[in-house]
Amino acid sequence: MTTLDLPFLPAMPAEAAEVRAPVLGLTPGWASGELAKLPVLAIRQPWATSIVHFGKPLENRAWSGRYLALQLGALRRGGNRFLIQASQGMTRDEMAGWRDFVKDRGVEPTAEMMSAAGVKTFRDLPRGGIIGVARLARWVTESDSPWWIGPGALEMTDVQPLAFMPCKGALGFFGLPNVRAQPRPWLARSLRMQDA
Secondary structure, eight states, rough: OOEEEOOOOOOGGGGGGGGGGTTOOGGGGGGGGGGGGSSSEOOTTTTTHHHHHSSOOEEEOOHHHHHHHHHHHHHHHHHTTEEEESSOOHHHHHHHHHOOOOOOTOOOOOOHHHHTTTOSSSGGGGSEEEEEEEEEEEEESSSTTOOOOOEEEEEEEEEEEEEEEEEOSSSSEEOTTOOSSOOOOHHHHHHHHHOO
């Protein structure tokens, strides 16, 4: 197996304790701290929730050459940690493809896993925002994981859910716009709407 080993980094800081909020919890404090400075990776649903809640350890990508080097370089600047953004889009065909995949590979989420994720049906999946944080262990080009598709994959550890924060996605690793010490007005409005 070909791997790109990355240096092991210590466990998440004490600030991460507030990260363990439910997926749709109302704890936006992380959005104004060090976590908000991490790179972000957009992942389509239901794959993003599969990573954050259902034990999917790999994010398969077709990255190679210079583009791969640029992406991993951006990630290293974040200490190999990154935020997981659930993309806004999710088609019926993508959902059907995911269902076939998890059934064929024997990795279907249980009712308990769905409940712990705060998801009753897949229509409830959070989309268009940050839902978790992970650490890159290494880049692999082969794997025995049932989640492997290839041709390459980010192998992740220390995956934790975060309280949902709306965020537009982009290709590759990107940064959150205008990171400030206080939550942005649109976040406060979003949280008030969830509270109602």
